[in-house]
Amino acid sequence: MSPSVNYRFIEGRWLLTLVLLAAVAWSLFFVPWNSDVVHSGGAAAALEILRALFSPELSPSFLLVAVEASWKTISFAAAGITLAVAIGFPLGVVASGTLVSSPMKRWTSIAVVRLTLAVLRSVHELVWAWLLVLALGLSPIAAVLALGIPYGGILGRVFSEILNDVPEGPLRSLRSAGASELKVLAYGRLPMALPQMLSYAIYRFECGLRSAAILSFVGIAGLGYQVQLSLDDLLYSEVWTLLLFLVGLVVLVDVWSGLVRKSLTT
Numbered sequence: 001m002s003p004s005v006n007y008r009f010i011e012g013r014w015l016l017t018l019v020l021l022a023a024v025a026w027s028l029f030f031v032p033w034n035s036d037v038v039h040s041g042g043a044a045a046a047l048e049i050l051r052a053l054f055s056p057e058l059s060p061s062f063l064l065v066a067v068e069a070s071w072k073t074i075s076f077a078a079a080g081i082t083l084a085v086a087i088g089f090p091l092g093v094v095a096s097g098t099l100v101s102s103p104m105k106r107w108t109s110i111a112v113v114r115l116t117l118a119v120l121r122s123v124h125e126l127v128w129a130w131l132l133v134l135a136l137g138l139s140p141i142a143a144v145l146a147l148g149i150p151y152g153g154i155l156g157r158v159f160s161e162i163l164n165d166v167p168e169g170p171l172r173s174l175r176s177a178g179a180s181e182l183k184v185l186a187y188g189r190l191p192m193a194l195p196q197m198l199s200y201a202i203y204r205f206e207c208g209l210r211s212a213a214i215l216s217f218v219g220i221a222g223l224g225y226q227v228q229l230s231l232d233d234l235l236y237s238e239v240w241t242l243l244l245f246l247v248g249l250v251v252l253v254d255v256w257s258g259l260v261r262k263s264l265t266t
Contacts (some may be wrong), residue, residue: 052236062238065226066245073222075240076140076215077208080147084208085201086173087152091117092159098189099181114160120153129215143215143222147208158200202257209249 093099095113100106129146136142163185171188179187221233223246230238 041217049236049239053240056241056244057235057237059121059239062241066223069216069221069223069226069242070245070249073209073212073216073224073246076143076147076212076222077205078244079140079144080212081201081208083148084151084155084204085145086121087148088117088155088157089157089197090155090195091152093163093185095156095160096163097165099129102179114157116185117153117160118158121150121157123150124151125150125211126214140221143212147211148213151204151208151211155201155204158198162196162200163189166192180216199261200256202260205256206250206253209246209253 002263024260045064091113094109096109097106101107118142125146129142131147132142133139136145145187170192171184174184174188214223216222216226216228223242227239227242230236230242
């Protein structure tokens with residue numbers, strides 16, 4: 001084998017694959033391979049849960065509970081994403097550095113705001129939920145803030161990148177006509193970046209539905225809260241009904257978001 005081939009092998013993705021495989025193999029040596037690794041009654045419990053999938057709870061009273069929990073989950077997700085956009089959009093604009101012409105002020109504002117966005121999104125929404133429930137109690141505001149704060153950090157970071165990736169040609173034309181950076185943003189960057197920004201915000205709304213359901217496990221009303229109640233009572237048929245409602249919500253939002261994205265590109 002020639003030296004050039006060896007060099008390509010070392011620098012290529014094969015080396016990364018071998019390193020990852022070696023890391024996995026090395027980690028297996030630290031697993032306590034005894035009877036505690038697999039629960040003795042786990043197989044029977046898994047089979048019981050699987051059988052419940054074919055007989056979900058469909059009584060009118062429980063379906064009403066599932067519908068109410070689904071509506072609360074959608075409400076939390078919509079309110080949380082709305083707050084996230086309100087946080088992420090202005091911070092994303094500042095983090096893009098498109099409003100400041102002075103290099104020193106530009107890089108200072110970028111560094112400060114991107115650090116702020118990193119702090120917001122580095123804490124998981126479930127951790128935010130625990131903290132906010134301790135501070136505010138089991139309030140819908142706690143759920144909305146727990147979604148809006150980290151998602152605002154994520155949206156702000158992505159929005160700044162989208163604004164920076166806008167083609168420079170039309171922007172130079174605006175500047176040559178005497179437009180300020182604010183007008184360049186309003187009449188140049190935003191119109192070109194808005195479809196992609198809206199598309200990503202809708203995608204985050206899909207993620208917000210799942211997150212809102214998970215946040216319910218801390219006691220905030222929603223699908224996750226009802227799932228927890230059913231699990232505590234070992235009512236697996238009810239659990240599957242609630243999970244099917246969650247899947248239905250995600251599918252509906254996915255179809256809706258696809259129609260919105262299609263309308264933006266046509």
